[in-house]
Amino acid sequence: MTRIRMGLVGGGDGAFIGAVHRMAAELDGRIELVCGAFSSDPSRSKRFGQELYGLPLDRSYGTFNEMMAEESKLPAEKRMHFVVIATPNHLHFPVAELSLQTGFHVMSDKPVTFDLAEAKTLRTLATQKNLLFGVTHNYTGYPMVKEARQLVKTGALGSIRRVVVEYIQGWLSEPLETQGNKQAIWRTDPKFSGSAGCMGDIGTHGENLLEYVTGLEIDSLCADLTTFVPGRLLEDDGNVLLRFSNGARGVLLASQIAVGEENGLKLRVYGERASLEWGQMEPNSLIVRWPDRPFEVRRTGGPGVSEAATAATRLPAGHPEGFLEAFALLYRNFAAVLEARLVGRDPTPEELDFPTIDDGVRGMAFIDAVVDSSKRGGVWTDFPLSS
Numbered sequence: 001m002t003r004i005r006m007g008l009v010g011g012g013d014g015a016f017i018g019a020v021h022r023m024a025a026e027l028d029g030r031i032e033l034v035c036g037a038f039s040s041d042p043s044r045s046k047r048f049g050q051e052l053y054g055l056p057l058d059r060s061y062g063t064f065n066e067m068m069a070e071e072s073k074l075p076a077e078k079r080m081h082f083v084v085i086a087t088p089n090h091l092h093f094p095v096a097e098l099s100l101q102t103g104f105h106v107m108s109d110k111p112v113t114f115d116l117a118e119a120k121t122l123r124t125l126a127t128q129k130n131l132l133f134g135v136t137h138n139y140t141g142y143p144m145v146k147e148a149r150q151l152v153k154t155g156a157l158g159s160i161r162r163v164v165v166e167y168i169q170g171w172l173s174e175p176l177e178t179q180g181n182k183q184a185i186w187r188t189d190p191k192f193s194g195s196a197g198c199m200g201d202i203g204t205h206g207e208n209l210l211e212y213v214t215g216l217e218i219d220s221l222c223a224d225l226t227t228f229v230p231g232r233l234l235e236d237d238g239n240v241l242l243r244f245s246n247g248a249r250g251v252l253l254a255s256q257i258a259v260g261e262e263n264g265l266k267l268r269v270y271g272e273r274a275s276l277e278w279g280q281m282e283p284n285s286l287i288v289r290w291p292d293r294p295f296e297v298r299r300t301g302g303p304g305v306s307e308a309a310t311a312a313t314r315l316p317a318g319h320p321e322g323f324l325e326a327f328a329l330l331y332r333n334f335a336a337v338l339e340a341r342l343v344g345r346d347p348t349p350e351e352l353d354f355p356t357i358d359d360g361v362r363g364m365a366f367i368d369a370v371v372d373s374s375k376r377g378g379v380w381t382d383f384p385l386s387s
Helices: 017-026 043-053 064-073 091-101 116-129 143-153 182-187 200-213 307-313 323-343 357-375
Strands: 004-010 031-037 082-086 104-109 132-134 160-168 217-228 237-244 249-255 264-271 275-279 285-289 297-298
Touching: 004 017, 004 091, 004 297, 004 323, 017 082, 017 323, 031 043, 031 064, 064 091, 091 104, 091 116, 091 264, 091 275, 104 323, 116 132, 116 357, 132 357, 143 264, 143 275, 143 285, 143 297, 143 307, 160 200, 160 237, 182 285, 200 217, 200 237, 200 264, 200 357, 217 275, 217 357, 237 357
Parallel strands: 004 031, 004 082, 082 104, 104 132, 160 249
Antiparallel strands: 160 264, 217 237, 237 249, 264 275, 275 285, 285 297
């Protein structure tokens, strides 16, 4: 089997996440970037393809529409297999829809679309076309996140009673959108970002992480969103109370104005028998606390961890694995499932472990419920049905 071929939409000069997608996708040697459309300006897009990514001129496209049309004309052994979407949120839907309609699998950045209706449309289309649709909630790729999930699944914690997740950053504590910062400009503008600011950008990561680890689904929520920076059009801070399907309770905090904070994603899960704690700033450690003995610190690659965590580990213990490795695991699994389809075998459960369009739909439902609750004064709001 040759390497899986990837096309990239977005990731031009000044972008952050496009280059991360490319590095993560290629880390394990199973995927190669073969084409792309990298800017809304066709001439810049073609130039970026050659200068930033080393692509030939005929595979550096001016627009994503051109990319879909031209790639579909190529022989099967040359054309891309799937499309990566690394654009501002307002472009996720049109790029994904056209990709699916043209017959290409999709890996999209989050949040998956501009609104919930678009996400549901893409889920229906992906099902109809029988195409893979991944979503890069990359924090689920960490080995110790998988260890935490396995502990919950095996009942080590007992019934879950309380979940606390926080995602705290400080980079938007000043009005960077008025100072020419490209990343701040689109993230704080509802025309490009959608109805939510920090809750869409990082709050959805918290929502996905807590549901992935606990296996619970949010049943209802109560939200309080605030815009602290004067003149900003979307919230930059928020607090959400959560009720889960099993009766558990939780809190989700998201902020981008917490001065001095870097990328503080942290999850705590409290069960009847034990609790666990994991943080993205120290991702190779998982703390497990018991009521009747000293707490444990489980380590990536260390002794006694689950098969799920071991399968997600590339290096021996003591060789830290971080953001890119976790991001890459999603691509490794996505590529394995795509390869399985191409050669006619069934993928393994481990290979199927990556976020899908179903997770993308739940993320958009979370945004809708949070924004609606806050607008109505923080009333309890049922989680929108994702079917």
